[in-house]
Amino acid sequence: MTWVGRPRRTVPEQTSSEAKTSSLTPVSSMRTFWGLMRAYWFSDRWKEAWTLTLVIALLTALSSKAGVWFAVALGELGNSIAFLHDAANTHPLQTILTNAGILVLLVVLKDAGFTGVRTLVSATLHRKWRGWLNSQFNQALLDGNHTHFHAQHGSAAGGIVAPDNIDQRIQESIKDMTGGAIGLAMGVLGVATSLYFIGENLIGSSVEVKGLEFLGGYGTAVLAFLAVAIYVPLNTWIAVKLGRLLERLNVRMQQAEGSYRSELITFLRRSFHVAASHGEGVQKSMHDRLYVDIDKTWGRLNVVNTSYASFELIYNFVGARIVAFAPGLLSFIHNRLDYKGYITGSEMVAQLIGQCSWFIHVMPAIATLRANSQRVTELANAIENVQHPREFYQQTGRSDFSYATQNPVFGLTIQKLELAHQGEDATPFVSAANLRFRRGEWTFLKGESGSGKTSLIKAINGLWPYGRGTIVFPEGVTNFYAAQEVKLQQVSLKQLVCLPGSENDHSDTQVASALHKAGLGDFIEHLADESREGKIWDQVLSGGQKQKLVVARIILQQPGLLFLDEATGALDPEGKIAFHQAIKDNCPNVTVISVMHEVVPPRSLSGEEFYHSVVAIADSVATKKPLAPSLPRELTTILAQPPRPTEDKWLRFRRMKQK
Template sequence: MSEVVRGKAHRATARVKRFFGEKRRRPSSPVSSMRSFWGLLLAYWLSNRWRDAWGLTILILLLTGLSAQASVWFALTSGELVNRIANFHHPTVPTTPASLLKTAATLAAIAITRDAGFTAVRHFLSTSLHRKWRQWLDERFNQALLDSSHTHFHLQQNGFGGAGEANTSSPDNIDQRVQEAIRGMTGGAIGLGIGIAGVVLSLAFVGGKLIETSSPIRGLDVLGGYGSAFLTLLAIAIYVPLNTFIAAKLGGILQGLSIRIQSAEGSYRSELNQFLRRSFHVAVIRGEPAQKALNVRRYQDIDYTWARLNRITAGYMGFELVHNFIGSRIVAYAPGLLPYVDKTISLQDYVTGAELATALINECSWFIHAMPDIATLRADARRITELAEAIETVQRPQDYYAQSGPAAFEYTIAEAVEGGLTIHSVELLHTGEDEPFLTAIELNFALGEWTLVMGESGSGKTSLLKAINGLWPHGRGKITLPDGLRTLFAAQEVKLQGVCLKDLVCLPDDAREHKDAAVSTALEEAGLHEISGELFDEGREGQQWDKLLSGGEKQKLVLAKVLLLKPGLLFLDEATSALDGQAVQAFYQAIKENCPEATVIAIMHDTSSIQSEGGIDFFDSVLVIEGGIAEKMSISAWRSAQTNAPLR
């Protein structure tokens, strides 16, 4: 093989891989590092946004440290205030009103600085970090889902809870995972990080001061002056971990219920979305009673899980309140009571030690206070990592589909410039089935050839077009595409994105690549004169084009796209079903005149308009699908086979 031929073959193979998202080695998605809990939590700090992430994190840690130090100042000043109150009527050195007010004002200033200063500013910085982190994750998942390999489409093809292994099912409610789960996870993770930092810094600042202000304890002479600190830290070391263990057990139950209610909510939400999409059909058949019963069944799982969650949450709240009371009123004050009774410390030192112990208990008990949030955090993180894992798996669609059925399509590019579209030994299968529902032994579509696809509903016409375009999951066979031709697939049901009219006509091209006049001309030639001057509008009076345009107008918009982009390979899946006979003729006549070299494969049920007004056939051949077999014949042979039979 010459260098020129080898080079051309290499470029052709690369185009196939780009078109169908296939690569020789397993590609990585933008969320590949987020398939584990810690990978998800650390990805932002290791990304190209690390300066924002670490800058805000350091400031938050600094304010957390200042808040912990302020707790020490608060405890010391509280002890001093109590002591001054106790000595207000002292016979020899009474407290003066001025000194009492000064100490009270100092205590208030410390509290205001800590709460309104350090804590409030830290909250602002943490919410800013939350916003930036969530925005980055949303951006990464959007890049992963909306890539050129159509990951968003492939993810939904195996069907959640459908046939095949559980781990091959599509993730449910992708919208909830990308929006609500990411928002909850990022907020919960930042709170968790601040809590851990608070515990560590409080142990350093508050614990250090507790040891510094320690006093001897009768019976613990071996510890010297660290007796009271030892008793306090021992009490905290026993009390807090024990209650944290209980909280962790309850938190595990809460986590399981949180995951279950998210799944139940997702199932109900999915059903409501499906219902709203088929609202018209439900109204036509008066199917509201059946839909109502279905909604009730979906909601029952939510209600049952929510009731259990409420019981556990109420029990947890009671446990937390009891923990707080015993910790701040008994555990904090008991260790210092012995030296105070023995008169080895003053009332001021006793109150100061108790306040320090209370502050330390509160900080170390953060896990107990936040356990329900931690449970929700882990549930949210699990939903996100599941989505990231599914996205990574789908980077090679055929490998993904192969987990639930045969997926052995081979896509190549015709090397010769005159090569057309060729289908060799193609079999299409449904998920979980081994027998093909459609077989195409050998089909050839020459460049510029127009082919009409005929067959009963459900025979596999649309499935075949999807398979040619790499959008059918299961099957086998070889599909060879012509080299260097733009491909356009027009589906029967047109769903328009919420963008301006020019974007709708130009997609997938960037609208800036086409002149406004050319787009307006295409719209006019397609029969959309009345909107051809509204290129930069996303709709009218608050409604998008998808709601404003009728089915026929949407199909004319598809024609405008064809006339503008001039594809070389055009697939039309009942793309004229909403047009009358005259409009159908105009549709195909416009393509004939503007795209004379295009290869067209069109599915039609009503063939009454497959000829021009002059009686000339638009199509050169007919692909008939019958009995699970696809066979191609000339238009004249097909007409002969239809002798004395009405056109379908």
């Protein structure tokens, strides 16, 4: 990772109440279910959202009205078939064909016209809403606060759990949630319009029912509404019970699949190391163990889904073939309702049951919607919680870092710094009473492995969570953090060199010059390319070339503070010298703080020291002093070489001197 900082400014401390009221992010309004659902319609894209919504509402109303026409046409067709041989029917075949043709036209109008166009418009709304949410979460995560970094540092012990599988939440959860929400909203609207149009028709065609004369001419309509009111809610209660189980299993399935996918992604990134260590067996057992969780959850989910599908099939049959035909049966038997009226009324009741059963039909979608929305709102809450990192980390440990600026003449100052791990009473593993780094000074940071060298650099850059201390930056100076592992985004070579700024910030000539000075002149002609020979730059460039690319960035950006965290680990001794020499020649006033594995820092080919001072970490204390007098060049070269199994370095040096 290579991180380039911005000029730091002194920011006044905020109280907890002020922080809560002032921290507004692009997802601040999406921390609850309903806040998430309505955010798009009250955003700067409200015209787009409401226009598509109103078109969908209009098409839904027309589709419901067409359902009434369909029921009437079906009654006409059934009646013409029933009275096919009636003597009064002078044109029986023509009547049947006419009614059948009208029925087919209505089906085409309803399904291909109103419903089909509504599907296209709703898919457009789905695409627009999802794209807007995706941009909002990306903007919130990739801000100057490094929210993406802090959000992953929650602690279960402190009651703040970091969101797992953030990529899955942004992509899959948002996609499924927006699609499910639009479908459910159309279902609710369909119920409302169907109740209006079908209810109006049922009341208008209602007749008296024997034994229920007190209802007058509203007898069959009352029975129809009563049948729907009893049948649908009873079965909805059953659907809710099954839906809650589906919701829990869907959440568990997402978590299991996300963990498995994350491990696969991690494995592909370290594929070489697995192959070199012959670790395929261990990796396979890990994959098998993670997939067991998917398989078990999937098995339970299949059982519940199958049970729900069976329940829905039985519900649909009973509703459409028994319940729908019951309300008008008595009136038809007692000849108060003709066959046409009976068929038409029964078909309308069946349509009303179907529309009012949207909750049952989409319960699996509701379960998925609730599961997805929960994961999205959890991410929104995690983003909001870390807008003030100091207060966030203070909930699980001691975090009292303060950052300020001073006149650039005084350089970088560190005072009373203590680094610790999580927990209020954690013992500091690194402490520094007072460290000062002058402008243009190069400092070599050394200490045993695990002593806290990298942690110290992270803390200076505001990327270490626990501890205390004051870091005072030179005002108006940018800083550049280069680590050993360099990951390159899938963008053009010019953009990779210009990061973190835009490729428009520098001319091609400037970028080409930086690449040439860094030792990558062979790639100048490919500045506009995002790939080479079918491979992205992260795959094209070797580890050493990637670190030379970092040098090109440094030369181009001209930072005032440069932090090298084992940034030359992939280079040979000559490459390390060239790395430092390029920075020395092209960034004369830069302040460098560097961590390396070497016992002594590299020197130039002429024998001059690159570094002026050394910060040593011993017994958890960091102290700074001038670099020791230069050793003979021959000794420095020998010490930097790996020893032979049976030969001492000092003995080799003595033999060289004798020669």
